Amino acid sequence: MAKFIHYNEVPRDLKYEKGLKIDFGVNDGTCGAKRLTMGHTVIPAGSRNQRHYHANAEACFYIIKGRLKILIGDGKDYYEQEVSPGTFCYAAQGDIHGLINLSDTEDAELVFAYGGVPNKEAAGTTFVEGGEVVERHLAAKGKVVA
Numbered sequence: 001m002a003k004f005i006h007y008n009e010v011p012r013d014l015k016y017e018k019g020l021k022i023d024f025g026v027n028d029g030t031c032g033a034k035r036l037t038m039g040h041t042v043i044p045a046g047s048r049n050q051r052h053y054h055a056n057a058e059a060c061f062y063i064i065k066g067r068l069k070i071l072i073g074d075g076k077d078y079y080e081q082e083v084s085p086g087t088f089c090y091a092a093q094g095d096i097h098g099l100i101n102l103s104d105t106e107d108a109e110l111v112f113a114y115g116g117v118p119n120k121e122a123a124g125t126t127f128v129e130g131g132e133v134v135e136r137h138l139a140a141k142g143k144v145v146a
Contacts, residue, residue, distance in 0.1 A: 003031035019134040028118035037114040051098035055124030057114040066108025
């Protein structure tokens with residue numbers, strides 16, 4: 001059966017990815033999804049998240065607002081890519097990725113999905129950087145984590 005869920009109807013997650021504001025709108029808890037998790041993320045001005053990967057899911061996102069720097073890979077395979085609104089981004093299962101909002105004055109926004117899993121826990125998110133990377137990034141800009 002179809003479900004319609006407004007982002008104001010789901011709790012905002014401020015802890016999953018430090019520095020970001022995430023609304024998980026589609027998952028097993030909100031609508032009974034069995035193989036899809038989808039949400040909306042606000043990346044506050046000047047903020048970033050911790051680089052991470054999803055051990056059990058592919059991940060993708062679509063940039064709605066703002067300019068982001070996407071951090072991909074690790075070690076000799078590390079690279080960065082700037083993206084703007086209208087860009088689709090894909091990370092295969094296990095691909096390390098993270099992002100930085102390039103604006104110090106405007107929030108950025110994206111819509112994301114994890115394929116094949118019913119919720120964020122099932123995605124097997126593993127952080128390769130600690131939360132202090134967000135705190136240091138914001139401190140360098142004279143800001144604090146929300």
